[in-house]
Amino acid sequence: xxxxxxxxxxxxxxxxxxxxxxxxxxxxxxxxxxxxxxxxxxxxxxxxxxxxxxxxxxxxxxxxxxxxxxxxxxxxxxxxxxxxxxxxxxxxxxxxxxxxxxxxxxxxxxxxxxxxxxxxxxxxxxxxxxxxxxxxxxxxxxxxxxxxxxxxxxxxxxxxxxxxxxxxxxxxxxxxxxxxxxxxxxxxxxxxxxxxxxxxxxxxxxxxxxxxxxxxxxxxxxxxxxxxxxxxxxxxxxxxxxxxxxxxxxxxxxxxxxxxxxxxxxxxxxxxxxxxxxxxxxxxxxxxxxxxxxxxxxxxxxxxxxxxxxxxxxxxxxxxxxxxxxxxxxxxxxxxxxxxxxxxxxxxxxxxxxxxxxxxxxxxxxxxxxxxxxxxxxxxxxxxxxxxxxxxxxxxxxxxxxxxxxxxxxxxxxxxxxxxxxxxxxxxxxxxxxxxxxxxxxxxxxxxxxxxxxxxxxxxxxxxxxxxxxxxxxxxxxxxx
Amino acid sequence: xxxxxxxxxxxxxxxxxxxxxxxxxxxxxxxxxxxxxxxxxxxxxxxxxxxxxxxxxxxxxxxxxxxxxxxxxxxxxxxxxxxxxxxxxxxxxxxxxxxxxxxxxxxxxxxxxxxxxxxxxxxxxxxxxxxxxxxxxxxxxxxxxxxxxxxxxxxxxxxxxxxxxxxxxxxxxxxxxxxxxxxxxxxxxxxxxxxxxxxxxxxxxxxxxxxxxxxxxxxxxxxxxxxxxxxxxxxxxxxxxxxxxxxxxxxxxxxxxxxxxxxxxxxxxxxxxxxxxxxxxxxxxxxxxxxxxxxxxxxxxxxxxxxxxxxxxxxxxxxxxxxxxxxxxxxxxxxxxxxxxxxxxxxxxxxxxxxxxxxxxxxxxxxxxxxxxxxxxxxxxxxxxxxxxxxxxxxxxxxxxxxxxxxxxx
Numbered sequence: 050x051x052x053x054x055x056x057x058x059x060x061x062x063x064x065x066x067x068x069x070x071x072x073x074x075x076x077x078x079x080x081x082x083x084x085x086x087x088x089x090x091x092x093x094x095x096x097x098x099x100x101x102x103x104x105x106x107x108x109x110x111x112x113x114x115x116x117x118x119x120x121x122x123x124x125x126x127x128x129x130x131x132x133x134x135x136x137x138x139x140x141x142x143x144x145x146x147x148x149x150x151x152x153x154x155x156x157x158x159x160x161x162x163x164x165x166x167x168x169x170x171x172x173x174x175x176x177x178x179x180x181x182x183x184x185x186x187x188x189x190x191x192x193x194x195x196x197x198x199x200x201x202x203x204x205x206x207x208x209x210x211x212x213x214x215x216x217x218x219x220x221x222x223x224x225x226x227x228x229x230x231x232x233x234x235x236x237x238x239x240x241x242x243x244x245x246x247x248x249x250x251x252x253x254x255x256x257x258x259x260x261x262x263x264x265x266x267x268x269x270x271x272x273x274x275x276x277x278x279x280x281x282x283x284x285x286x287x288x289x290x291x292x293x294x295x296x297x298x299x300x301x302x303x304x305x306x307x308x309x310x311x312x313x314x315x316x317x318x319x320x321x322x323x324x325x326x327x328x329x330x331x332x333x334x335x336x337x338x339x340x341x342x343x344x345x346x347x348x349x350x351x352x353x354x355x356x357x358x359x360x361x362x363x364x365x366x367x368x369x370x371x372x373x374x375x376x377x378x379x380x381x382x383x384x385x386x387x388x389x390x391x392x393x394x395x396x397x398x399x400x401x402x403x404x405x406x407x408x409x410x411x412x413x414x415x416x417x418x419x420x421x422x423x424x425x426x427x428x429x430x431x432x433x434x435x436x437x438x439x440x441x442x443x444x445x446x447x448x449x450x451x452x453x454x455x456x457x458x459x460x461x462x463x464x465x466x467x468x469x470x471x472x473x474x475x476x477x478x479x480x481x482x483x484x485x486x487x488x489x490x491x492x493x494x495x496x497x498x499x500x501x502x503x504x505x506x507x508x509x510x511x512x513x514x515x516x517x518x519x520x521x522x523x524x525x526x527x528x529x530x
Numbered sequence: 531x532x533x534x535x536x537x538x539x540x541x542x543x544x545x546x547x548x549x550x551x552x553x554x555x556x557x558x559x560x561x562x563x564x565x566x567x568x569x570x571x572x573x574x575x576x577x578x579x580x581x582x583x584x585x586x587x588x589x590x591x592x593x594x595x596x597x598x599x600x601x602x603x604x605x606x607x608x609x610x611x612x613x614x615x616x617x618x619x620x621x622x623x624x625x626x627x628x629x630x631x632x633x634x635x636x637x638x639x640x641x642x643x644x645x646x647x648x649x650x651x652x653x654x655x656x657x658x659x660x661x662x663x664x665x666x667x668x669x670x671x672x673x674x675x676x677x678x679x680x681x682x683x684x685x686x687x688x689x690x691x692x693x694x695x696x697x698x699x700x701x702x703x704x705x706x707x708x709x710x711x712x713x714x715x716x717x718x719x720x721x722x723x724x725x726x727x728x729x730x731x732x733x734x735x736x737x738x739x740x741x742x743x744x745x746x747x748x749x750x751x752x753x754x755x756x757x758x759x760x761x762x763x764x765x766x767x768x769x770x771x772x773x774x775x776x777x778x779x780x781x782x783x784x785x786x787x788x789x790x791x792x793x794x795x796x797x798x799x800x801x802x803x804x805x806x807x808x809x810x811x812x813x814x815x816x817x818x819x820x821x822x823x824x825x826x827x828x829x830x831x832x833x834x835x836x837x838x839x840x841x842x843x844x845x846x847x848x849x850x851x852x853x854x855x856x857x858x859x860x861x862x863x864x865x866x867x868x869x870x871x872x873x874x875x876x877x878x879x880x881x882x883x884x885x886x887x888x889x890x891x892x893x894x895x896x897x898x899x900x901x902x903x904x905x906x907x908x909x910x911x912x913x914x915x916x917x918x919x920x921x922x923x924x925x926x927x928x929x930x931x932x933x934x935x936x937x938x939x940x
Contacts, residue, residue, distance in 0.1 A: 489925075
C-alpha cells in the first residue's frame with residue numbers, strides 16, 4: 050500500500066515538511082540496503098527528529114494502515130531495511146544522542162540512531178567500550194544492531210548484541226510505548242528484550258536502548274598466521290577452540306581476499322601468496338598472561354601447518370591488520386561492480402570440509418568466491434563477486450549462493466549468524482525450520498504487531514507458513530497406534 | 531474426569547511406558563505422566579488442551595512443588611538422555627529431565643563444562659532453564675540464557691517447536707528460546723536443549739575474605755576497578771557462607787598465568803590476606819553454599835544497579851529479614867541479589883512494591899504454591915508489558931492448561 054497524500058500531510062505536520070521526502074531521487078537512495086541485489090522503492094521517506102515524533106508518526110501510519118520499515122544507516126546485508134510495495138521508510142539517523150553514560154555501573158542509554166563506533170568512542174575515556182563491533186561499525190547504528198542482533202569479530206569472546214542490551218523502550222506499530230527489560234540486570238518478567246533483539250524491525254521501533262559497557266582490555270596481542278591451504282587454516286581454528294583458548298577474535302581471509310586487500314588502499318601486509326590467513330587476537334588484563342596466551346595460540350597455529358606466525362609489534366601495526374580485515378568487503382569492489390555478501394554458520398569442526406565444498410561449488414558455477422569471516426564462531430561470509438548487468442552471471446551467482454547455504458545447513462549449521470533473514474534468506478527458512486516452528490514465530494510476531502505492518506515481508510515466509518500450519522485448535526486428537 | 535479415567539485415557543494415548551511403576555504412584559497427588567520424548571509430550575498437551583486438563587510440569591521436585599488442583603503432573607524424569615556431546619565444537623544436547631549433577635559429571639569426563647553453577651540440590655536441567663536460575667558464574671560467563679544455543683519447546687497446545695540450533699551464533703528467525711527460558715513453563719515444556727560448552731579451565735582458584743557487608747562491597751568494586759575479570763564475585767551472607775560473618779568470594783578461572791596474575795592483583799585490593807581455596811576444598815565450599823539455598827522454602831532474586839546494592843540489601847532486610855539470618859548471595863557485577871528464607875505472600879508483595887519504586891525488579895523463583903499463586907513469579911510489569919505477556923500466553927497456551935502463575939492473583 051502506498052501512503053496517501055492525506056497521511057503524508059499529517060506526518061509532515063509532525064516532523065516538518067523538510068523531513069518528509071517523496072521525490073523519486075530520494076526514494077531511490079533508500080531503495081536498497083548494503084545488499085545490492087534487492088530493491089524496493091518506498092512510498093515515502095520520513096525522518097523524525099525525536100522519540101516523540103517517532104511515536105506520533107507511528108500513530109498516523111497506524112490510522113492510515115500504512116506499512117513501514119524502521120531504518121538506521123542502511124548498512125544491513127539481508128534486504129531487511131528495504132520497503133516492499135511502497136511502504137514508508139522511517140529513518141532514525143536523526144535520533145543520535147547518547148542520553149546517559151554511567152561508567153560506575155557500566156551502562157549507557159542511547160537513541161537508536163547513535164553510530165556504533167561513536168558509542169565506544171564516548172565510553173573510551175572511562176576505560177570502557179561497546180563490545181559488538183560489526184565491520185560497518187563506523188557507519189551502522191545501535192538501533193540497527195538491535196534489530197539484527199549484530200555481531201562482529203570480537204563477539205567471539207564478548208558476545209553478540211543480545212548479550213549487551215539490558216533494556217529497551219519500544220514504540221509498537223500502533224504508537225503504544227512499552228518498556229522491556231531493566232537496567233538493573235533482571236527483567237521485570239519474561240525476557241522480552243531477548244525476544245525483541247534480532248526481530249529485524251518486525252515488532253516495533255526501539256526508541257531508547259540501554260546497553261552494557263565492557264572494560265577495555267589492558268593487554269592485547271594480535272597474531273597473523275598464513276597457510277598454504279584453506280583446510281589447514283580451518284583445522285587450526287578447530288584446534289585453538291578445542292584447546293580452551295578463547296581468543297577475542299579469530300578471523301579468516303582466503304587468498305582471493307588477501308590479494309584484493311593488498312592491492313587496495315587498505316593494504317595490511319598480508320602475504321599475497323597465502324591460501325588463507327588467520328587473524329588471531331587474544332586480550333586480557335595482564336601483559337605476561339596475555340603473552341603466554343598468545344604463545345599457546347601460536348603453537349596451535351604452527352602445529353596446524355602455519356607457514357609463518359607474526360605478532361603485531363605495536364598498536365599501529367595492529368590497527369593496520371584490522372583495517373585490512375574490516376575493509377575487506379569494500380576492497381572486494383576491485384574485483385567486480387557487485388558483491389553478494391553471504392552469511393552462514395557451521396560447527397567449527399566442519400569448517401575445513403565446508404570450505405572445500407564452497408571451492409567446488411564456486412568452480413562448478415564459474416563464480417569467484419572470496420571468504421572473509423569469523424572463523425572462531427564458525428560464521429562464514431562467502432562473498433560472491435559479479436556484475437549485475439550480466440544476467441547469466443547473476444543467475445549462476447544465485448545458484449551458487451543457494452548451494453552454499455544448503456551445504457552449510459547439511460553440515461549442521463544455519464543460514465545466518467549476524468546479518469539476519471531480511472528478504473534475502475526467506476527462501477532458506479524452511480531449510481532450517483519446520484512449518485510448525487515458522488507458524489509459532491508468526492504467532493509471536495502478531496502479539497507485537499497484529500496487523501503485520503512493521504517491516505512486512507521479512508523474516509517469516511508468511512504465505513508458506515499459512516499453508517504449512519499443521520494443527521488447528523479443536524482438532525480431535527487420535528490415540529497413538 | 532476422575533484420576534482413574536484420566537490415567538486410562540493417558541494409557542490409551544501413550545501406552546504403559548508413560549506411566550510410573552505402581553510402586554511410585556501416589557494416590558494423594560494428581561496422576562503422574564512421564565513422556566519419553568517431545569512427541570509424547572506434545573500428544574499429551576494437545577489432548578489436555580482439548581479436554582481442558584490442568585497440567586503441572588514437574589522435574590525432580592526438589593525446587594518447585596507441584597501445585598494442588600492439577601488434573602495431571604507431566605514429569606520430565608524419563609526425558610533424561612544426554613547427547614550428542616561434541617567437545618571439539620563445545621556443544622552438547624541434553625533432554626531436560628537430566629539431573630544437573632549428572633550432566634556436569636558427564637561433561638567433565640569429556641573435559642568440557644557448562645559455565646554455570648545453579649543454586650539448589652539435585653535439580654534437573656529443565657528446572658534451571660524454566661526458572662532461569664543462574665549462580666555466581668553469571669559474573670564471568672553471563673546468565674544461563676547465554677549458554678543455551680537452541681531448544682525444543684512443546685507448547686501448551688502441543689506444538690513441537692525446534693528453535694535455535696547447535697551452532698554458537700545464530701540469528702535465523704525469532705529467538706523463541708528466550709521466551710521459554712525463565713518463564714516457569716508458562717508457554718510450554720522445554721524438552722531438550724542445545725548447550726554452549728567451554729573447555730575445562732587449566733587453573734581454578736577461589737579467594738575468600740570475611741568482613742562487614744558494605745566494606746566487602748567496596749572491596750569488590752575495587753577488584754573490578756583494577757580490571758580483574760573474575761569468574762565469580764559473590765557476596766555471601768553469614769548463613770550462605772556457613773559461618774558468622776559476611777564473606778566475599780572471588781573465583782578466578784583461566785590459564786595458570788592468567789589466574790596467577792589476577793590472584794596477585796586481587797590480593798592487593800583486599801584489606802587482608804584472603805583464604806585461598808583450590809581443588810576439592812573450593813568445590814566443597816561452592817557446593818555447600820549453592821545447596822544451602824534450599825534450606826528455606828522461598829527464593830527470590832532482585833535486580834539493582836551494582837552501585838545500589840547496599841540499598842537493595844537494606845530493602846530486603848527491612849521487608850523480609852531484619853535479623854539478616856537468611857541465605858543471601860549477591861552477584862555483584864550483575865547487580866543481582868538472591869535471597870532464600872521464609873516469607874508470607876503479603877511481605878513479598880510489599881517488598882516487590884517497594885522495590886518497584888526504585889526500578890528494581892523482583893522475581894519470585896521458588897515458593898510454596900499458595901505464595902506463588904498469590905504473589906506471582908513476576909507481577910510488577912512495566913508499561914504495556916502485561917498485555918504482551920497475556921498475548922503470548924494466549925498464543926502458546928490458548929486453553930490455559932499450564933499451571934504457571936506468572937502474575938499475582940487478581
